[in-house]
Amino acid sequence: MPPPARQSSASPEPPAPARFRRVEVVANVASGGVGATAPADAEAIFAEFGVAARVRAPAASEIEAELRAAVAAEPDLLVILAGDGTARAAAEIAGPDGPMIAPLPGGTMNMLPHAVYGVRPWREALRLALEGGVERPLGGGHVEGHRFLVAAILGPPALWAPAREAARHRKARLALVRAQRALRRAFTGRLRYSLDGGEREKAEALVLMCPIASKVMRDEAPALEAAALNVRGAGEAVRLGINAIVRDWRQDPAVEDRPCRVARVWSAQAIPALLDGEMVQLSPLTEVAFEPNICRVLALPKVTEEPPA
Numbered sequence: 001m002p003p004p005a006r007q008s009s010a011s012p013e014p015p016a017p018a019r020f021r022r023v024e025v026v027a028n029v030a031s032g033g034v035g036a037t038a039p040a041d042a043e044a045i046f047a048e049f050g051v052a053a054r055v056r057a058p059a060a061s062e063i064e065a066e067l068r069a070a071v072a073a074e075p076d077l078l079v080i081l082a083g084d085g086t087a088r089a090a091a092e093i094a095g096p097d098g099p100m101i102a103p104l105p106g107g108t109m110n111m112l113p114h115a116v117y118g119v120r121p122w123r124e125a126l127r128l129a130l131e132g133g134v135e136r137p138l139g140g141g142h143v144e145g146h147r148f149l150v151a152a153i154l155g156p157p158a159l160w161a162p163a164r165e166a167a168r169h170r171k172a173r174l175a176l177v178r179a180q181r182a183l184r185r186a187f188t189g190r191l192r193y194s195l196d197g198g199e200r201e202k203a204e205a206l207v208l209m210c211p212i213a214s215k216v217m218r219d220e221a222p223a224l225e226a227a228a229l230n231v232r233g234a235g236e237a238v239r240l241g242i243n244a245i246v247r248d249w250r251q252d253p254a255v256e257d258r259p260c261r262v263a264r265v266w267s268a269q270a271i272p273a274l275l276d277g278e279m280v281q282l283s284p285l286t287e288v289a290f291e292p293n294i295c296r297v298l299a300l301p302k303v304t305e306e307p308p309a
Contacts, residue, residue: 020077023053024070024099026090027106028082030060033122034106038081041123049130053079067093075099077298081122083107084150084277091295092147096137102129102298109277111150115212116299133298140210141224143288148275150213152288154265155191155205157229158274191267195226195260203228206265207257208288224290227257263288 023046027038039055046053054073058066063086070078071093078099080090087103094101104122105113117125140149190202207227214225264287265271271282 020051020075022073022075023051023077023079024073024075025053025055025079025081026063026066026070026086027055027057028060028063028086029057031082031086031106032108033110034081038106038122042079042081042126045123045126045130048127051130064089071098077102079104079126081106084109084111087112088147088149088276091138091140091149094295096293096295098295100135100296100298102126102133107277111213111276115150115210116297118300128300129298132301134301136297136299137293138210138212138295138297139222139290139292140294141208141288142291143273143275143286144282146275146280147291147294148208149210149294150276151207151209151274152276153205153207153274154271154282154286154288155203155229155267156272157205158272158279191265191271193228193263193265195258195263197262201228203230205229206263208260208263221259222290222292223259223261224263224288225257226260226263261290 025039025042025046027034027042029036029038039057042055043053054070054075056066056070063082067086067090071090076099078090078094079102080087081104084107086107087101090101090103103112103116104125105117105120106122113122113125117129120128138149140147141152142148143152190204191206192200192202193206194200205228207229209225209227211221211223211225214221264285265282266285269284271284271286273280273282
């Protein structure tokens with residue numbers, strides 16, 4: 001692939017860093033990556049930037065109500081310090097016309113925060129976002145009333161994700177049990193799928209990645225990245241499982257990918273799926289579609305690499 005061309009002097013200026021007057025923060029202090037001192041820490045960081053943020057630290061049963069109250073307050077920025085499920089709920093409540101969202105890493109997998117800010121602690125991510133963050137529309141996907149902002153895995157290999165999380169937390173016995181369960185399900189029947197009305201194909205699983213998470217698409221690309229996982233036999237399933245646990249699974253030779261806007265998927269039984277880290281069961285016949293503008297996020301500016309002289 002040729003190196004990216006240099007921008008001409010006529011290229012538009014990059015967006016200016018966002019500035020805020022009214023800020024709402026919703027922090028789930030019970031979440032693993034947050035902690036009891038997070039509300040005070042967040043207030044102190046905002047004070048460094050001359051902003052008096054309203055910080056809400058609701059009980060787990062009150063998070064959705066507090067999210068709605070925070071959006072109703074019409075802030076310039078809504079900061080979410082919680083897990084992926086809370087970040088996704090905030091995005092859905094805010095929508096493209098509501099406040100800009102800053103999803104900070106406060107959960108277990110932190111798929112959206114890591115996609116937006118990279119892998120870094122929430123305090124560092126917040127400071128960087130306030131110093132030079134820019135507004136960016138966030139596209140994603142939806143299926144059967146569920147939205148995902150990072151990635152969806154449809155099919156039995158979705159069950160490798162719980163095994164990976166157990167391994168990451170050094171729960172070896174639990175990781176083994178979950179891996180065995182995933183392996184047992186791996187050959188119960190392949191998925192059939194069609195991308196953008198094209199020919200019908202088969203795969204062990206179908207992965208659909210949003211532009212912000214894709215390594216081969218631009219963030220503003222109007223499509224999902226569809227990756228078919230074609231596993232042939234227990235040996236490949238074990239190798240793919242190892243790749244899912246210890247490295248980027250997309251580097252596995254059993255994976256082939258391409259862009260799509262609509263994917264129709266069907267199976268002989270209910271389809272296990274992992275949507276932004278959350279396990280769900282989908283109907284045996286389902287459709288996944290790209291949604292170009294789910295919400296607006298406060299993202300770090302892109303770093304444009306200059307080609308060598």
